[in-house]
Amino acid sequence: xxxxxxxxxxxxxxxxxxxxxxxxxxxxxxxxxxxxxxxxxxxxxxxxxxxxxxxxxxxxxxxxxxxxxxxxxxxxxxxxxxxxxxxxxxxxxxxxxxxxxxxxxxxxxxxxxxxxxxxxxxxxxxxxxxxxxxxxxxxxxxxxxxxxxxxxxxxxxxxxxxxxxxxxxxxxxxxxxxxxxxxxxxxxxxxxxxxxxxxxxxxxxxxxxxxxxxxxxxxxxxxxxxxxxxxx
Amino acid sequence: xxxxxxxxxxxxxxxxxxxxxxxxxxxxxxxxxxxxxxxxxxxxxxxxxxxxxxxxxxxxxxxxxxxxxxxxxxxxxxxxxxxxxxxxxxxxxxxxxxxxxxxxxxxxxxxxxxxxxxxxxxxxxxxxxxxxxxxxxxxxxxxxxxxxxxxxxxxxxxxxxxxxxxxxxxxxxxxxxxxxxxxxxxxxxxxxxxxxxxxxxxxxxxxxxxxxxxxxxxxxxxxxxxxxxxxx
Numbered sequence: 273x274x275x276x277x278x279x280x281x282x283x284x285x286x287x288x289x290x291x292x293x294x295x296x297x298x299x300x301x302x303x304x305x306x307x308x309x310x311x312x313x314x315x316x317x318x319x320x321x322x323x324x325x326x327x328x329x330x331x332x333x334x335x336x337x338x339x340x341x342x343x344x345x346x347x348x349x350x351x352x353x354x355x356x357x358x359x360x361x362x363x364x365x366x367x368x369x370x371x372x373x374x375x376x377x378x379x380x381x382x383x384x385x386x387x388x389x390x391x392x393x394x395x396x397x398x399x400x401x402x403x404x405x406x407x408x409x410x411x412x413x414x415x416x417x418x419x420x421x422x423x424x425x426x427x428x429x430x431x432x433x434x435x436x437x438x439x440x441x442x443x444x445x446x447x448x449x450x451x452x453x454x455x456x457x458x459x460x461x462x463x464x465x466x467x468x469x470x471x472x473x474x475x476x477x478x479x480x481x482x483x484x485x486x487x488x489x490x491x492x493x494x495x496x497x498x499x500x501x502x503x504x
Numbered sequence: 505x506x507x508x509x510x511x512x513x514x515x516x517x518x519x520x521x522x523x524x525x526x527x528x529x530x531x532x533x534x535x536x537x538x539x540x541x542x543x544x545x546x547x548x549x550x551x552x553x554x555x556x557x558x559x560x561x562x563x564x565x566x567x568x569x570x571x572x573x574x575x576x577x578x579x580x581x582x583x584x585x586x587x588x589x590x591x592x593x594x595x596x597x598x599x600x601x602x603x604x605x606x607x608x609x610x611x612x613x614x615x616x617x618x619x620x621x622x623x624x625x626x627x628x629x630x631x632x633x634x635x636x637x638x639x640x641x642x643x644x645x646x647x648x649x650x651x652x653x654x655x656x657x658x659x660x661x662x663x664x665x666x667x668x669x670x671x672x673x674x675x676x677x678x679x680x681x682x683x684x685x686x687x688x689x690x691x692x693x694x695x696x697x698x699x700x701x702x703x704x705x706x707x708x709x710x711x712x713x714x715x716x717x718x719x720x721x722x723x724x725x726x727x728x729x730x731x732x733x734x735x736x
Contacts, residue, residue, distance in 0.1 A: 328565070434696075461664075462697075465693055
């Protein structure tokens with residue numbers, strides 16, 4: 273793949289990820305590519321269809337080997353499969369090496385845990401899905417409960433749908449505000465949550481701890497050292 | 505497929521659709537299925553991977569024949585490929601017959617044009633992506649510029665990202681507000697568009713007319729009668 277003609281934005285696909293974590297920002301960048309020399313590509317260990325956390329299967333357009341040095345990397349998250357993926361050396365190894373040369377390293381939701389597992393977040397400000405903040409902190413990052421958090425070349429969004437907001441912000445960084453607003457208009461992104469926003473004063477961020485610890489214990493049973501580090 | 509045990513929500517997949525039109529509401533219903541006997545399924549003419557308008561390929565879990573009578577039908581939209589699909593008798597025929605027995609018929613973005621092509625929107629209030637409202641009206645519907653519009657068993661959302669709002673509203677209709685709010689929390693749907701919402705006073709809804717007419721002319725060149733009806 274020619275990585276010089278336009279800026280390659282590599283979206284990392286792995287089995288069981290949360291589909292919207294990938295597709296939200298991907299839709300933003302696909303629209304952006306109509307206005308600017310941005311080249312989004314979905315990369316995976318294989319180009320065979322993979323299950324997502326929804327019932328739809330997704331297929332990458334290229335393998336990790338084919339896109340070793342993307343301009344930007346976007347790592348989506350998920351629930352149990354993402355925690356299991358923390359022990360996937362091929363996936364984490366790709367993220368580590370692609371991130372080294374990338375100018376932008378982004379994550380959505382618990383994708384930041386994969387950045388942490390790659391050793392990229394030590395001492396950094398970071399964010400993730402509200403239910404997984406403890407795991408992020410055990411990976412050496414400092415959790416910030418913002419919609420998205422930037423630290424150096426790293427940018428991370430909160431859970432699932434937050435990837436859309438972060439991607440629009442990134443679109444503006446890569447082009448300009450007017451272009452990002454054009455993308456927003458095509459996306460018709462003028463949100464009207466039927467019940468309004470989330471009242472965070474009523475959210476217990478420790479609600480999911482037992483579930484998360486169970487997923488870690490099951491997903492990382494063959495990785496005792498990592499499990500000890502993350503198991504709380 | 506057993507259609508009696510739980511409420512099957514059939515998401516219609518076809519080549520070239522807008523990925524987020526499908527995945528936004530699908531993510532909402534996948535999360536809802538953890539709280540309620542809802543069974544989302546992606547249906548297509550085939551279960552082979554199909555291109556979307558993003559570079560990711562999507563695969564259905566079942567064929568149209570396998571899900572003739574879903575409880576609810578969700579029809580995503582798209583740009584040129586969706587206009588071409590207005591002349592796809594297999595797709596439109598499935599939508600027509602599944603809609604007949606379904607209790608809820610939903611569309612996202614230009615998915616409503618497919619409902620119109622199936623003859624389902626004559627005289628109804630309806631909505632679609634802002635750039636395609638003329639096509640919707642030529643199909644006999646009355647365009648309403650709301651985030652989502654309900655008319656009888658039909659519910660239609662505005663463009664692309666509006667499918668998430670509509671799906672959360674539907675989630676509440678199918679369960680209750682508290683359950684829909686739980687889904688919203690897991691989805692972390694607390695939108696913060698970087699530039700705020702869309703200022704509709706500055707949007708020219710006729711901006712895309714030349715492009716839309718070109719897509720119609722190209723996509724429906726083998727369907728002259730339909731093209732004459734829709735070509736303006």
